[in-house]
Amino acid sequence: MATIYEVAELAKVSLATVSRVINGNVKVSPKTLDKVKAAMDELGYRPNSIAQSLASNRTNRVGVLVSELSGPFFSNMLSIVEQELRAAGKHAIIAAGHSDEKSEKAGIEFLLSCRCDALILHVDCVSDEYLLELHRQDIPFSIINHRIEALSDRCFTVDNEMGGYLAAKAVLAAGHRKIAYISGPSFKEDAQLRLAGHKRALAEYNIEFNEALHCTGNYQEEGGKEALHTIYQQNSDFTAVVCANDEMAVGAMFSARELGFSLPETLSIAGFDDLIFARYTYPTLATVHNPISDMGSMAAKWILREVYNNSSSEELINVFRPEFVTRRSLNLLS
C-alpha cells in the first residue's frame, strides 16, 4: 500500500503538502492540489489511520458499551449510533457488559485500552462514583438511561417515573382497580423510578399500593413467569398486571394462561419498552414506548459536538417523554 512518501515523490512536493491535502484544513494552491490528488489516485493511496492516530493522538474511535448485546433491546440503538458516528468518520467499537459490575468495568477498561477518544455508556451496575472518577480522568463520555446530576448535560434518559405513571394511569383509566405489579430489580435505577411512577398514579386514584400484589422480577421473561405465579399465590384477586418491562410481560402472559386467565378478557397486561415483539404477541402488548434509539442518537451527537467539535447546531434533548401505546392486551372494563 502506497504511503504518503510515495505520493509526495510522485507529485514532486513535500510530505507536509500531501498531509495538508489529506486533512484539508490548510490552504494549498489549486495547482499543487491537483498534482497531489492525481498522484494519490494513481497510487490508490489510502491514509493509514493508525499512523494518523499515533501522530495526532486521536483515534477517531468511540467505544460503545451496552449492558447486553444479545436480545432485542439494543440492536436499533446500536444501529443508529453506528450510522451517526460513521457519517462523521468515526468508528464505533462495541463491547458488552453482561449486567454485572465486574463485567461492565471490564468492558470500559477494554474500550479504554482500545484508545477510544470517547465512550457512550449504557450501564446498569457501575456506581456513580466510578463514572465520576472516569470524568476526573478527563475521559469524555456520554450516558444513556442514567442520570448523574453533576454530569446532566451528557446524560440522555427517558423519564422512567413518568413512564411508570402513564402505564398505571392507562390501566386505571380503563377501569381497573385491582392491579398487580411486577417490578424490575430494585438495584436498577429505572426499575425504582418506574415503580415510583406506578405508585404515584395509584395515589391519584386513592388506591393503596398492595404489597401482596407486588413481586420483584429480574427484567427477564423467566422472571415474569415466576413473578406472576408468586403473586397469584399471595392474592389472586386482580384484573390487570403491569410489568416493568416487556420481557417480563411476555413471561407474565405465559403464566397467566397457565393459571387459567384468558387474555385480555379476564386479565389485562401492560409492559414497558415497546420492544419490537410487542406488536407480535397475542394479544398485542400495550406498553410504554421507550425511545432508546433516540437516546442513542443524542448520545452520539453529544460526543461529536463535545469531543470532535462538530458544529451541528441541533439542540440535544436530555430527557425524553415516554408515551403509552395502547394495544389489545389492555381490556376496557365496562
Add this chain to the structure above:
Amino acid sequence: MATIYEVAELAKVSLATVSRVINGNVKVSPKTLDKVKAAMDELGYRPNSIAQSLASNRTNRVGVLVSELSGPFFSNMLSIVEQELRAAGKHAIIAAGHSDEKSEKAGIEFLLSCRCDALILHVDCVSDEYLLELHRQDIPFSIINHRIEALSDRCFTVDNEMGGYLAAKAVLAAGHRKIAYISGPSFKEDAQLRLAGHKRALAEYNIEFNEALHCTGNYQEEGGKEALHTIYQQNSDFTAVVCANDEMAVGAMFSARELGFSLPETLSIAGFDDLIFARYTYPTLATVHNPISDMGSMAAKWILREVYNNSSSEELINVFRPEFVTRRSLNLLS
C-alpha cells in the same frame, strides 16, 4: 500516561526488554521480569495499542459487516462474535450494509479503511466476483450465509435447501396438501434454496407446485402481509402457508386474521429462522431453526485460526444442518 521509555528507565533495562515482557514471547530472566513488572505497576503503564499496531502492522481489529444491524436477526450473532473476538484480545468493528450493493460495498471499504486485519461478512448483494477480487488482494475474510465454492473453507452456512425441505415436509406430515408458499426475494441465494427445498418435499409427495399458491415477498413483515392477500385473491383454497422467513410469517399471521382464518384451526403457518419472537407470537410459530449464532462463532474462530494463528484444535463446521421446530401454529389435520 506512562510510556515504555519510562518503564525501561525505572526498571533500569532497555526498551527492548520491556517490549519483550509485554509480549511475552521471548524469554526474559525472572529477575528482570520482576523488575519490569514492578515498574509497570508503579507507573500504571498500559501499552499503547495504536503504537503497537503501527510498529507491528497488526491492528487486532476484525471488521464485521452485517446486512442489517437493526432488527432481531443479528443481535445474537454479533454478541457471540464480539465475545469470541474479545476473548482473544481482538476488537470487533461493526458496520451495517443496508441490504443494497452500494451500501454493502461502502461498508467493506469503511472497514478496510479502518485497517482491519480481517473481515467477517454477512452480505446479501455483493457479487461473488467482488469477493473473489477481495481475496486476490490478500484481504482475509470469512463469510456467513453464503457459499463460494472456491472459498468454501471460509464460508459458514446453513443448508437452506434442507431447511426449506424440512419445513414443507413437516407441514405435509401434518396432513396438509394445499400449501401456499411465500418466498424471499429471488435474487437472494437463501431464498432460492429454501424454495427449491420446498419443491423437493412437495415432489416427494407427488404434489405439483402451484404457482397460484405462490407469491414472492421481501423478507419483511409488510411483504408477508401483502403476499398472503395476493395469494388469497388468486386461490383461496389452502390449509397451510409456509413462509421463507419468520418476519413474513408474522405478517402472514396478521393478514390471515384479516381474511377470517382462525389460527391454527383453519390455517397453519410455518416460518424460517426461529427468531426470538417466534416463541411470542400467538399461536407460537413453527419454524426452521437457523443457527445464525453458531455460524458467527465459526466465522470468528476461522479468523482467529487463519489470521492470528490461534491454535485451537476445534473442528470448524462449515455447513449446519437446520432443524424444524414445531409449535402451535402448525395444526395437525386429522
Add this chain to the structure above:
DNA sequence: TTGTAGGCGTTATCAT
C-alpha cells in the same frame, strides 16, 4: 504557500 525535521510509542533486527 511550501518544505524540513523532530516526534508519536511501539516492534523488530541486529549485535553483544
Add this chain to the structure above:
DNA sequence: ATGATAACGCCTACAA
C-alpha cells in the same frame, strides 16, 4: 538474555 537502533506512516511546529 539483553541492548542499540532503525523502522512504522503520519502530524506539526518552525523555517523558508
